[in-house]
Amino acid sequence: MDVSTAVDQRISTRAFLPDALSEAEVRDWLNKAQRAPSGGNVQPWRTIAVTGKALEDVIALGGQVLGADPRGQKTDRPIYPKDLWEPYEARRRRVGEMMYETLGIPREDRPARLAWFANNFRFFGAPLALFIVIDERMGHGQWGHTGMYLQTLALLAEERGWGTCMQECWGMMRPALKEHFKLAPTEMIWCGMAVGKPDKSHPVNTLRAERASLEEMAELHGF
Ligand SMILES: Cc1cc2nc3c(=O)[nH]c(=O)nc-3n(C[C@H](O)[C@H](O)[C@H](O)COP(=O)(O)O)c2cc1C
Numbered sequence: 048m049d050v051s052t053a054v055d056q057r058i059s060t061r062a063f064l065p066d067a068l069s070e071a072e073v074r075d076w077l078n079k080a081q082r083a084p085s086g087g088n089v090q091p092w093r094t095i096a097v098t099g100k101a102l103e104d105v106i107a108l109g110g111q112v113l114g115a116d117p118r119g120q121k122t123d124r125p126i127y128p129k130d131l132w133e134p135y136e137a138r139r140r141r142v143g144e145m146m147y148e149t150l151g152i153p154r155e156d157r158p159a160r161l162a163w164f165a166n167n168f169r170f171f172g173a174p175l176a177l178f179i180v181i182d183e184r185m186g187h188g189q190w191g192h193t194g195m196y197l198q199t200l201a202l203l204a205e206e207r208g209w210g211t212c213m214q215e216c217w218g219m220m221r222p223a224l225k226e227h228f229k230l231a232p233t234e235m236i237w238c239g240m241a242v243g244k245p246d247k248s249h250p251v252n253t254l255r256a257e258r259a260s261l262e263e264m265a266e267l268h269g270f
Contacts (some may be wrong), residue, residue, distance in 0.1 A: 051161035053205040058256070060210025061146075061166070062249030063173040065239065067098065069208070073175065083199035085192035092193045093180040094236075095228055102176055107153055108227055112220045117161075120221025126215050134259070142256045149254045167216045173241035179215065180230060181237045193237060200240065210245035211254070213238055 073096055085091060097105055144154075152159045170176045177200070181193055201211045201240060211230060217224065217239035224236045245252050 048206045050202070051203045057201050057211070058252070059212045060173075060243075060245045061171045061212055061251040061254075062173055062246040063210065064246050065172065065174055065245035066244050067174045068243065071155070072207070073098075076200070076207065076209075079094035079203050080196060080200045085195060086188055086270075088260050089192065090094070090191060090196075091185050092103040092183055092196045093234070094112045095178040095180060096175065097178070098175045100176070101267065103168070105176065106169050106225075109220060113165075113168060120222050122218060123147055124204065124218065124221075126218060134263075138257075145256065146251065146254055149250050164216075167214055170239070170241035171212060172246070173212075173243040175242040177240040177242060178224065178236050179238045179240065180228075180234050182231075183233050183235050185261065189270075190237065195197070197238065197240065202241060208244065209242055210243040214241060215239075216266055 059261070077094060077096065081090070083090075146162070147154070148162060150163060152163060159213075179193060179197065181190065196211055199248045201213070215238045217236060221236050225234070226228075228236070230236070
Protein backbone atom coordinates (compact mmCIF):
# COMPACT_ATOMS: atom_id res chain seq x y z
CA MET A 48 0.00 0.00 0.00
CA ASP A 49 1.41 3.41 -0.91
CA VAL A 50 1.38 6.29 1.56
CA SER A 51 -1.24 8.31 -0.35
CA THR A 52 -3.66 5.39 -0.25
CA ALA A 53 -3.06 4.83 3.46
CA VAL A 54 -3.64 8.53 4.24
CA ASP A 55 -6.72 8.70 2.06
CA GLN A 56 -8.42 5.55 3.24
CA ARG A 57 -7.76 5.96 6.98
CA ILE A 58 -10.90 6.91 8.82
CA SER A 59 -11.85 6.72 12.45
CA THR A 60 -13.17 3.15 12.63
CA ARG A 61 -16.03 2.89 15.11
CA ALA A 62 -17.13 -0.73 14.70
CA PHE A 63 -14.78 -3.71 14.75
CA LEU A 64 -14.77 -7.45 14.20
CA PRO A 65 -13.81 -9.42 17.32
CA ASP A 66 -10.86 -11.18 15.59
CA ALA A 67 -7.87 -11.08 17.94
CA LEU A 68 -4.53 -9.62 16.82
CA SER A 69 -1.56 -11.75 17.80
CA GLU A 70 1.20 -10.56 20.09
CA ALA A 71 3.73 -10.96 17.26
CA GLU A 72 1.64 -8.76 14.93
CA VAL A 73 1.17 -6.13 17.60
CA ARG A 74 4.86 -6.11 18.53
CA ASP A 75 5.87 -5.72 14.89
CA TRP A 76 3.39 -2.85 14.43
CA LEU A 77 4.54 -1.02 17.57
CA ASN A 78 8.18 -1.53 16.64
CA LYS A 79 7.69 0.02 13.21
CA ALA A 80 5.78 2.98 14.67
CA GLN A 81 8.84 3.83 16.73
CA ARG A 82 10.19 5.48 13.55
CA ALA A 83 7.76 8.38 14.15
CA PRO A 84 9.69 11.66 14.37
CA SER A 85 9.81 13.91 17.41
CA GLY A 86 11.56 17.19 18.17
CA GLY A 87 15.07 16.48 19.48
CA ASN A 88 14.26 12.78 19.02
CA VAL A 89 12.88 12.95 22.53
CA GLN A 90 10.15 10.35 21.72
CA PRO A 91 7.97 11.68 24.52
CA TRP A 92 5.43 8.84 24.39
CA ARG A 93 4.94 5.48 25.99
CA THR A 94 2.32 2.94 24.95
CA ILE A 95 0.27 0.45 26.92
CA ALA A 96 -1.39 -2.20 24.73
CA VAL A 97 -4.28 -4.20 26.21
CA THR A 98 -6.23 -7.15 24.91
CA GLY A 99 -8.23 -10.08 26.35
CA LYS A 100 -8.75 -9.93 30.10
CA ALA A 101 -6.66 -6.74 30.41
CA LEU A 102 -9.03 -5.05 27.95
CA GLU A 103 -12.10 -6.30 29.79
CA ASP A 104 -10.68 -4.92 33.04
CA VAL A 105 -10.32 -1.42 31.57
CA ILE A 106 -13.84 -1.57 30.15
CA ALA A 107 -15.14 -2.58 33.59
CA LEU A 108 -13.21 0.28 35.18
CA GLY A 109 -14.81 2.68 32.69
CA GLY A 110 -18.23 1.37 33.68
CA GLN A 111 -17.49 2.01 37.35
CA VAL A 112 -16.01 5.49 36.95
CA LEU A 113 -18.47 6.85 34.39
CA GLY A 114 -21.39 5.00 35.99
CA ALA A 115 -20.66 7.01 39.13
CA ASP A 116 -20.45 10.30 37.18
CA PRO A 117 -21.03 10.38 33.40
CA ARG A 118 -19.28 13.78 33.22
CA GLY A 119 -16.06 11.94 34.08
CA GLN A 120 -13.29 12.81 36.49
CA LYS A 121 -12.00 16.33 36.95
CA THR A 122 -9.17 17.31 34.64
CA ASP A 123 -7.13 20.45 34.13
CA ARG A 124 -6.64 19.41 30.50
CA PRO A 125 -10.09 19.41 28.93
CA ILE A 126 -10.48 17.84 25.49
CA TYR A 127 -11.31 21.19 23.84
CA PRO A 128 -10.58 24.75 24.95
CA LYS A 129 -13.48 26.41 26.75
CA ASP A 130 -16.04 28.01 24.41
CA LEU A 131 -14.45 26.66 21.25
CA TRP A 132 -14.68 29.39 18.61
CA GLU A 133 -15.37 29.43 14.90
CA PRO A 134 -14.63 27.88 12.52
CA TYR A 135 -13.59 25.07 14.86
CA GLU A 136 -16.84 24.69 16.76
CA ALA A 137 -18.82 24.39 13.51
CA ARG A 138 -16.47 21.64 12.27
CA ARG A 139 -16.79 19.75 15.52
CA ARG A 140 -20.59 19.94 15.40
CA ARG A 141 -20.72 19.04 11.73
CA VAL A 142 -18.82 15.75 12.10
CA GLY A 143 -21.01 14.82 15.06
CA GLU A 144 -24.17 15.53 13.07
CA MET A 145 -22.84 13.54 10.12
CA MET A 146 -22.05 10.59 12.36
CA TYR A 147 -25.49 10.50 13.98
CA GLU A 148 -27.13 10.91 10.59
CA THR A 149 -25.15 7.92 9.30
CA LEU A 150 -26.35 5.97 12.32
CA GLY A 151 -29.96 7.10 11.84
CA ILE A 152 -30.09 8.69 15.31
CA PRO A 153 -32.05 11.97 15.26
CA ARG A 154 -30.83 15.09 17.08
CA GLU A 155 -33.64 14.97 19.66
CA ASP A 156 -32.94 11.35 20.66
CA ARG A 157 -30.42 12.26 23.33
CA PRO A 158 -30.52 8.85 25.11
CA ALA A 159 -29.63 7.09 21.83
CA ARG A 160 -26.80 9.56 21.20
CA LEU A 161 -25.43 9.04 24.69
CA ALA A 162 -25.74 5.27 24.31
CA TRP A 163 -23.73 5.46 21.10
CA PHE A 164 -21.11 7.68 22.77
CA ALA A 165 -20.77 5.07 25.52
CA ASN A 166 -19.43 2.66 22.86
CA ASN A 167 -16.23 4.66 23.10
CA PHE A 168 -15.69 3.09 26.49
CA ARG A 169 -15.94 -0.40 25.01
CA PHE A 170 -13.46 0.57 22.28
CA PHE A 171 -16.29 0.08 19.77
CA GLY A 172 -15.83 -3.69 20.10
CA ALA A 173 -12.15 -3.63 19.11
CA PRO A 174 -10.02 -6.58 20.28
CA LEU A 175 -7.02 -4.34 21.05
CA ALA A 176 -6.63 -0.96 22.72
CA LEU A 177 -3.67 1.30 23.18
CA PHE A 178 -3.20 3.93 25.83
CA ILE A 179 -0.72 6.63 24.98
CA VAL A 180 1.15 7.89 28.02
CA ILE A 181 2.95 11.22 28.24
CA ASP A 182 4.86 12.86 31.09
CA GLU A 183 2.84 15.71 32.58
CA ARG A 184 5.93 17.92 32.53
CA MET A 185 6.06 17.84 28.73
CA GLY A 186 5.00 20.99 26.88
CA HIS A 187 2.76 21.64 23.89
CA GLY A 188 5.59 20.70 21.52
CA GLN A 189 5.86 17.19 22.89
CA TRP A 190 2.07 16.70 22.81
CA GLY A 191 2.27 17.59 19.12
CA HIS A 192 5.12 15.14 18.58
CA THR A 193 3.04 12.45 20.22
CA GLY A 194 0.43 13.20 17.57
CA MET A 195 3.04 12.20 14.98
CA TYR A 196 3.27 8.88 16.74
CA LEU A 197 -0.50 8.41 16.71
CA GLN A 198 -0.76 9.06 12.98
CA THR A 199 2.18 6.76 12.28
CA LEU A 200 0.40 4.01 14.19
CA ALA A 201 -2.81 4.68 12.26
CA LEU A 202 -1.13 4.55 8.84
CA LEU A 203 0.82 1.40 9.65
CA ALA A 204 -2.46 -0.12 10.83
CA GLU A 205 -4.04 0.65 7.43
CA GLU A 206 -1.23 -1.24 5.73
CA ARG A 207 -2.14 -4.26 7.86
CA GLY A 208 -5.85 -4.07 7.02
CA TRP A 209 -6.62 -2.85 10.54
CA GLY A 210 -8.73 0.12 11.50
CA THR A 211 -8.08 2.55 14.34
CA CYS A 212 -9.99 5.14 16.30
CA MET A 213 -7.99 7.60 18.35
CA GLN A 214 -9.87 8.23 21.57
CA GLU A 215 -9.18 11.28 23.68
CA CYS A 216 -12.43 10.52 25.54
CA TRP A 217 -10.35 8.32 27.84
CA GLY A 218 -8.99 11.57 29.25
CA MET A 219 -12.35 11.72 31.08
CA MET A 220 -10.98 9.15 33.53
CA ARG A 221 -7.31 10.01 33.71
CA PRO A 222 -6.91 9.63 37.48
CA ALA A 223 -8.54 6.17 37.47
CA LEU A 224 -6.42 5.00 34.53
CA LYS A 225 -3.27 6.37 36.14
CA GLU A 226 -3.94 4.26 39.20
CA HIS A 227 -5.06 1.22 37.18
CA PHE A 228 -1.87 1.14 35.09
CA LYS A 229 0.35 2.19 38.02
CA LEU A 230 1.83 5.08 36.07
CA ALA A 231 4.80 6.97 37.47
CA PRO A 232 3.80 10.03 39.56
CA THR A 233 4.46 12.47 36.69
CA GLU A 234 2.88 10.36 33.95
CA MET A 235 -0.61 10.69 32.52
CA ILE A 236 -2.77 9.00 29.89
CA TRP A 237 -3.16 11.36 26.96
CA CYS A 238 -5.24 9.34 24.57
CA GLY A 239 -6.59 5.89 23.79
CA MET A 240 -6.76 4.06 20.49
CA ALA A 241 -9.13 1.28 19.47
CA VAL A 242 -7.53 -1.15 17.02
CA GLY A 243 -8.74 -4.14 15.05
CA LYS A 244 -10.22 -5.34 11.81
CA PRO A 245 -12.99 -2.95 10.74
CA ASP A 246 -16.57 -4.19 10.55
CA LYS A 247 -17.18 -3.06 7.00
CA SER A 248 -20.87 -3.91 7.19
CA HIS A 249 -21.50 -1.32 9.94
CA PRO A 250 -22.92 2.00 8.66
CA VAL A 251 -20.73 4.08 11.01
CA ASN A 252 -17.67 2.99 9.05
CA THR A 253 -19.04 4.57 5.88
CA LEU A 254 -18.66 8.04 7.39
CA ARG A 255 -16.12 10.11 5.53
CA ALA A 256 -15.58 13.25 7.58
CA GLU A 257 -15.26 16.45 5.57
CA ARG A 258 -12.17 18.61 5.47
CA ALA A 259 -11.73 22.33 4.97
CA SER A 260 -10.57 23.30 1.49
CA LEU A 261 -6.97 24.02 0.65
CA GLU A 262 -7.93 27.69 0.10
CA GLU A 263 -9.17 27.89 3.68
CA MET A 264 -6.18 26.10 5.13
CA ALA A 265 -3.08 27.04 3.18
CA GLU A 266 -1.22 30.08 1.94
CA LEU A 267 1.21 29.59 -0.89
CA HIS A 268 3.84 32.25 -1.43
CA GLY A 269 6.53 32.76 -4.04
CA PHE A 270 5.37 30.25 -6.65
C1 LIG B 1 -6.22 12.73 19.09
C2 LIG B 1 -7.59 12.34 18.61
C3 LIG B 1 -8.54 11.96 19.53
C4 LIG B 1 -9.82 11.54 19.13
N1 LIG B 1 -10.73 11.12 20.06
C5 LIG B 1 -11.91 10.58 19.66
C6 LIG B 1 -12.80 10.00 20.61
O1 LIG B 1 -12.59 10.03 21.81
N2 LIG B 1 -13.91 9.37 20.15
C7 LIG B 1 -14.22 9.32 18.80
O2 LIG B 1 -15.24 8.73 18.44
N3 LIG B 1 -13.40 9.91 17.89
C8 LIG B 1 -12.26 10.51 18.27
N4 LIG B 1 -11.39 11.06 17.36
C9 LIG B 1 -11.73 10.98 15.93
C10 LIG B 1 -12.08 12.31 15.31
O3 LIG B 1 -13.39 12.66 15.63
C11 LIG B 1 -11.87 12.17 13.79
O4 LIG B 1 -10.50 11.98 13.54
C12 LIG B 1 -12.36 13.35 12.99
O5 LIG B 1 -13.74 13.54 13.14
C13 LIG B 1 -12.04 13.16 11.50
O6 LIG B 1 -12.59 11.95 11.02
P1 LIG B 1 -11.70 10.79 10.41
O7 LIG B 1 -10.69 10.36 11.44
O8 LIG B 1 -12.69 9.70 10.10
O9 LIG B 1 -11.04 11.33 9.18
C14 LIG B 1 -10.15 11.53 17.75
C15 LIG B 1 -9.18 11.95 16.82
C16 LIG B 1 -7.92 12.35 17.24
C17 LIG B 1 -6.91 12.78 16.21
